[in-house]
Amino acid sequence: MGKRRPGAPTLEEVAVHARVGRGTVSRVINNAAGVKDSTRRAVQRAIEELGYVPNLAARSLAGRRADAVALVMTEPDWRQFAEPFFSEIVRSLGDALTDTGIQLLLTLVRSDTERQRFLEYARGGRVDGVLLMSVHAGDPLPDMLAEARLPTVLLGRRSGEEYVSYVDADNIGGARSAVSHLLRQGRRVIATITGPLDLYAAQCRLRGYEEALAMAGLEGEPTRVAESDFTAESGRRAMAELIERYPDIDGVLAASDTTAAGALEALRAAGRRVPEDVAVIGFDDFSLAQRTEPRLTTVRQPIEEIGRAMIRLLLEEMEEGAVAWRHVILRTELVVREST
Amino acid sequence: MGKRRPGAPTLEEVAVHARVGRGTVSRVINNAAGVKDSTRRAVQRAIEELGYVPNLAARSLAGRRADAVALVMTEPDWRQFAEPFFSEIVRSLGDALTDTGIQLLLTLVRSDTERQRFLEYARGGRVDGVLLMSVHAGDPLPDMLAEARLPTVLLGRRSGEEYVSYVDADNIGGARSAVSHLLRQGRRVIATITGPLDLYAAQCRLRGYEEALAMAGLEGEPTRVAESDFTAESGRRAMAELIERYPDIDGVLAASDTTAAGALEALRAAGRRVPEDVAVIGFDDFSLAQRTEPRLTTVRQPIEEIGRAMIRLLLEEMEEGAVAWRHVILRTELVVREST
DNA sequence: ACTCAGGACGGGAGCGCTCCCAGTTCGCGG
DNA sequence: CCGCGAACTGGGAGCGCTCCCGTCCTGAGT
Structure with a gap:
């Protein structure tokens, strides 16, 4: 062949x-x-x-390296995360690699067969390291890669886990500062639209929301939560539900900018003005956040830095041979625009 | 390193x-x-x-093959095409490759540097063949690959070009049969929302629309056209524009299901009923088409077959060594649901 | 018991590169 | 004009596999 x-x-x-x-x-x-x-x-x-x-095969054989790294996505994420997050990350990884002479290869792993095949590919020496997009809790891939002593860096933690290298954003802090901002504005009936709660990042953002309320001495208050799957459509639905459950709602923290955009639509449909009646905060600060009406106050994820950090950690591990686990948590930042 | x-x-x-x-x-x-x-x-x-x-490097070196093929995307498409089309194609390619033992590698080519780097990678023998997503007219990549005698298959033609292998859907025929369907229903004021017209596929769909009108003897009529970029948002805008320009509009062919979904929203906002007042037809038949309200009549693209055909052509070229160009145009099919 | 076809198996000869050491050349001070 | 590091350069020894040919073994046929 x-x-x-x-x-x-x-x-x-x-x-x-x-x-x-x-x-x-x-x-x-x-x-x-x-x-x-x-x-x-x-x-x-x-x-x-x-x-x-x-001839790269000969070079790899003699030089014992592949000059390539793989970015692995598992089915679930790359569908729901798909749009902006994924493309932004890939772009930033690509940028971070440009002058290293290392090829970035995207790989989809959708089934056990494909996971196995990828593992053979990686263990066979076709890549020098592996980047994993938001891995779900039960996925055995990180352990299998560790076993094969392949340098590996995760994007986003899985719950509490430490025995793996990862880069993540400070989701808790970001959510907390967003809610604090709402509280400082005098909002009192604050709800949150979360992402899918089997994702650690979504759990963290929820935690940040709760912590901010607690810090303000509002622990007694009920927490007002609706779940979404990061899509605009689910954001709209969740917002509609919240309006119904808490008619006097005056502030919302959404799981992502996309979700927030959906929420804005639902609010408009319900005749609530933003920000006069209800303040809305998104999460991510992708370009979408500047195209909504009104423009979105949002928690900025430092995508560029995330990509750079992932590459840096990976290169370090490739250099030293995966002897230690490295963790980087990047600061998030509230960007105030018109929706609050 | x-x-x-x-x-x-x-x-x-x-x-x-x-x-x-x-x-x-x-x-x-x-x-x-x-x-x-x-x-x-x-x-x-x-x-x-x-x-x-x-050790795959040794195997490649001795066996003179890589057991991998690359799927190359250039920046523009993978953003606008992004969502369903792209993921469906990748899925179907992956499926078509599962029992060949060949790895599918996605590669992003966003700049000249990256194009050059990819070319070295490919010419260096790291892949046995290349699949190209909708390449834009001026892109030199296909020619460079041909020069390197690398088996290459395009997804979607570029205008008229023959000296390259490709797989495409019959966009003209699909659009034509969609519009004919509307005409048979007695619709007379039929508009179309096109995709970006620098894409050959979008041009073809527009041509199909025009041909159907001509065949019905409606050549004198003005053609009612608005352009979109395949997103729901642009579909909504285009539809709103069409409603304004042709208040008595009673049928629309959209550039994609996503665009059609946007159009449905615009129609709802304008108080037009679908399908009573205006019939809407989408293009693609992705799962979205079954989740709209009402469910979408649409032109089905045989994604599964497209993926299989691309792999088949590529494997044939890999076998025989890129001595001939092969073209496959797959039939599209109108799927009638509730929006007409 | 002897022959012989054919299935199993072993291992030499590369594939095209990098690594590294030994050999050669160059430049310059004495 | 000689001596001596330092700067270059050549090429042997692999890297781990596939290909392929020659050998060995088996068992059926007579």
């Missing part, structure tokens, strides 16, 4: 053509020091003339 | 452990015939005991 381009020139042929040794050609294509300028140019001309492209 | 797990067992070690030759172990892990059952079992036990995993 799949004969490769036959007769592709080899490094050896380039060496002959340039009248130098293999070692020298190798040094040139790897930009290594210690080659006279004139020699280097000669080799480069030979490469040009022959249309030489290094 | 990135030392690989040191001391991973090699095929040689397995051979020693099982007291057989390297050849035999190779035959076992490749499921090749000509190994006595008892021997095979012994080897498998040795593999088990040593936790042996084949």
